[in-house]
Amino acid sequence: MTTLLEVSGVSVTFDGFRAINNLSIAIGEPELRAVIGPNGAGKTTFMDIVTGKTRPDEGRVIWGAQSVDLLKLSESDIAKIGIGRKFQKPTVFEEQSVRDNLAMALKNRRGPLSVLMWHATERDTARILELATEIGLSDRLTHRAGDLSHGQKQWLEIGMLLAQDPRLLLVDEPAAGMTPSEREHTTDLLKRAARTRAVMVIEHDMEFIRRLDCRVTVLHEGSVLAEGSLDHVTKNQQVIDVYLGR
Amino acid sequence: MEMSRTTAAPVKRRRLLQDNPSVLWFMGLLGLFTLGITVLSEGFGIGVISTNLVKILGMTLCLCLIAIAMDVVWGYCGILSLGHFAFFGLGGYAIGMWLMYARTEIVIRDSLAGGTIPPTEREVSEAVASQIFSVVGSNELPLIWTFAGSLPLQLAMVVLVPGLLALIFGWLAFRSRVTGVYLSILTQAMTLALSLYLFQNDTGLRGNNGLSGLQNIPGFLHVPQSVISVWFFWASAFALGAGYLLFAWVVSGKFGSVIRAIRDNEARVRFLGYNVEGYKLFVFTLTAVVSAIAGALYYPQAGIINPAEIAPIASIYLAVWVAIGGRGRLYGAVIGAALVSLLSSWLTGGGAPNIDLGFYRIVWTDWWLVMLGLGFVLVTLFFPKGIGGLFDYLVRKQ
Numbered sequence: 001m002t003t004l005l006e007v008s009g010v011s012v013t014f015d016g017f018r019a020i021n022n023l024s025i026a027i028g029e030p031e032l033r034a035v036i037g038p039n040g041a042g043k044t045t046f047m048d049i050v051t052g053k054t055r056p057d058e059g060r061v062i063w064g065a066q067s068v069d070l071l072k073l074s075e076s077d078i079a080k081i082g083i084g085r086k087f088q089k090p091t092v093f094e095e096q097s098v099r100d101n102l103a104m105a106l107k108n109r110r111g112p113l114s115v116l117m118w119h120a121t122e123r124d125t126a127r128i129l130e131l132a133t134e135i136g137l138s139d140r141l142t143h144r145a146g147d148l149s150h151g152q153k154q155w156l157e158i159g160m161l162l163a164q165d166p167r168l169l170l171v172d173e174p175a176a177g178m179t180p181s182e183r184e185h186t187t188d189l190l191k192r193a194a195r196t197r198a199v200m201v202i203e204h205d206m207e208f209i210r211r212l213d214c215r216v217t218v219l220h221e222g223s224v225l226a227e228g229s230l231d232h233v234t235k236n237q238q239v240i241d242v243y244l245g246r
Numbered sequence: 247m248e249m250s251r252t253t254a255a256p257v258k259r260r261r262l263l264q265d266n267p268s269v270l271w272f273m274g275l276l277g278l279f280t281l282g283i284t285v286l287s288e289g290f291g292i293g294v295i296s297t298n299l300v301k302i303l304g305m306t307l308c309l310c311l312i313a314i315a316m317d318v319v320w321g322y323c324g325i326l327s328l329g330h331f332a333f334f335g336l337g338g339y340a341i342g343m344w345l346m347y348a349r350t351e352i353v354i355r356d357s358l359a360g361g362t363i364p365p366t367e368r369e370v371s372e373a374v375a376s377q378i379f380s381v382v383g384s385n386e387l388p389l390i391w392t393f394a395g396s397l398p399l400q401l402a403m404v405v406l407v408p409g410l411l412a413l414i415f416g417w418l419a420f421r422s423r424v425t426g427v428y429l430s431i432l433t434q435a436m437t438l439a440l441s442l443y444l445f446q447n448d449t450g451l452r453g454n455n456g457l458s459g460l461q462n463i464p465g466f467l468h469v470p471q472s473v474i475s476v477w478f479f480w481a482s483a484f485a486l487g488a489g490y491l492l493f494a495w496v497v498s499g500k501f502g503s504v505i506r507a508i509r510d511n512e513a514r515v516r517f518l519g520y521n522v523e524g525y526k527l528f529v530f531t532l533t534a535v536v537s538a539i540a541g542a543l544y545y546p547q548a549g550i551i552n553p554a555e556i557a558p559i560a561s562i563y564l565a566v567w568v569a570i571g572g573r574g575r576l577y578g579a580v581i582g583a584a585l586v587s588l589l590s591s592w593l594t595g596g597g598a599p600n601i602d603l604g605f606y607r608i609v610w611t612d613w614w615l616v617m618l619g620l621g622f623v624l625v626t627l628f629f630p631k632g633i634g635g636l637f638d639y640l641v642r643k644q
Contacts, residue, residue: 051517053513074516074521075513075516075517076516076517076518076519076520076521076522077519079516079517079518079519080519084517085517087514091511091514093503093506093507093510093511093514094510095506095510096503096506096507100500100503103500103503104500104503104504104507104518105518110519110520110521111521111524112501112524112525112528115499115500115501115504116496116499116501118499118500118501119499160518164518164519
């Protein structure tokens with residue numbers, strides 16, 4: 001396992017509020033990692049920084065063996081380099097069909113002219129069908145994404161994430177609004193993805209994290225409070241005080 | 247249209263016409279309309295409709311062309327540009343320069359031909375310049391008229407000048423991530439600035455006089471307007487058909503999918519790895535060029551172009567046409583532009599009879615704008631999909 005993403009000494013302040021405070025965190029490839037922490041711990045801001053949405057005031061974000069400085073790249077370049085993101089609130093393109101949503105995410109050339117000339121090859125079509133089967137939407141390909149249930153939208157977004165074929169998946173609360181059996185399916189999906197990639201999951205649900213069975217990072221007030229196995233961190237007195245004890 | 251694709255069958259090629267029956271319908275109707283007008287015209291047919299009406303209809307087709315361009319940039323890509331008439335006007339000016347120069351040159355050569363010594367090129371050029379620019383107190387040919395004597399170069403200007411303006415303006419605006427109403431205001435500022443600039447006498451485009459006599463086509467000065475009007479009607483119909491096909495193709499495939507996604511949530515599209523600014527710039531510039539071509543066909547039929555044509559209000563009307571016709575569907579833009587602009591010229595051109603209510607006399611020239619404003623508000627409130635939305639309703643009913 002080699003280090004894929006290394007965030008070191010990152011701080012960001014919003015209107016005087018220090019959302020991220022000298023945060024250092026690293027993830028390898030392949031690896032499955034869960035990130036937990038109370039509200040306002042900086043979990044989502046951390047993802048915003050890695051994906052280029054928010055620029056930190058200080059610190060470094062380094063990617064891959066070539067040590068690419070992610071802070072110099074635009075959001076779309078970061079996505080192209082191999083970082084995919086699933087948002088907390090499912091954000092799919094509701095006016096468009098499930099197929100079009102997946103086709104847009106499919107790993108292909110992204111320039112306007114290539115996209116203008118694009119037509120689905122047999123491989124693309126097969127891949128879309130394969131993904132749709134994996135996320136349980138193979139009979140919904142022609143449906144409007146907006147007509148899907150909340151859980152199905154979550155899955156469609158996970159499917160879009162997989163379609164991008166990223167090296168690092170940042171997944172924000174994937175199980176929110178899902179039934180227990182849907183959650184189980186989601187856990188399987190993430191664990192399978194983590195066999196070949198780096199997967200970072202933000203989640204509140206302890207049961208869900210226990211099923212992921214992976215290394216856990218606890219964030220608090222914008223920096224890492226504890227890191228290790230779930231049993232290890234849940235025994236940590238500080239963690240109990242700020243998070244679990246409530 | 248998606249329903250016809252089965253899940254398992256691989257989609258080999260993008261089947262534009264099969265997937266978009268409305269394109270076929272539109273092409274058929276446009277062809278029939280063109281044939282009908284030709285048969286009824288004075289120049290080629292039985293002469294039921296006047297040359298003036300043929301011109302108005304030809305101009306309307308050009309307005310439909312800029313309307314579908316507006317629909318692509320606004321309805322599909324979500325950029326509410328309120329400046330596309332600037333590109334339309336620039337296209338008109340570019341072709342107008344050649345029309346005016348070449349025609350004046352012919353007239354000058356004819357009048358100088360009687361002399362014993364044939365005139366030098368310099369003498370001709372100076373005579374043309376003083377003929378064109380005496381109205382603004384000048385007799386020198388401005389630098390921007392350098393290519394005015396050449397039709398191919400001036401045709402290139404029709405595309406290049408507005409295209410370059412759109413490219414530079416769009417690059418600056420989109421790079422700074424100006425969106426929404428702020429972008430609309432910027433585009434208004436652009437067209438206002440251009441209009442005010444052209445109103446000045448020393449800008450080389452004859453100030454508020456504009457360019458005139460554009461209906462006389464050099465080389466065809468002996469051809470009656472009844473015939474030329476039909477030629478331009480054909481050219482406008484062809485351009486509208488070609489533009490419609492082009493845009494239908496652009497918005498139908500994955501490109502259309504991406505720009506609609508940008509309209510609905512551009513931040514999300516960035517996280518999928520698409521360079522949103524590049525797409526916006528592409529769409530903005532492409533639609534600007536099509537608008538310019540529409541303008542280059544419009545003004546030879548109108549006969550005159552002046553800076554008032556690119557006043558901010560013109561671009562706002564354009565948005566109103568598209569909103570009334572129905573955003574996000576090309577035929578909606580055509581319906582909106584045709585209906586509103588024809589109604590406008592009928593009601594404000596004195597064609598509609600005023601209504602005497604006894605206590606009040608409805609004069610349409612006064613009331614037209616009120617009606618248009620009211621119609622716009624009603625459509626926005628009660629039919630957000632515009633007139634085109636009615637087709638959805640009818641299709642679903644079947």
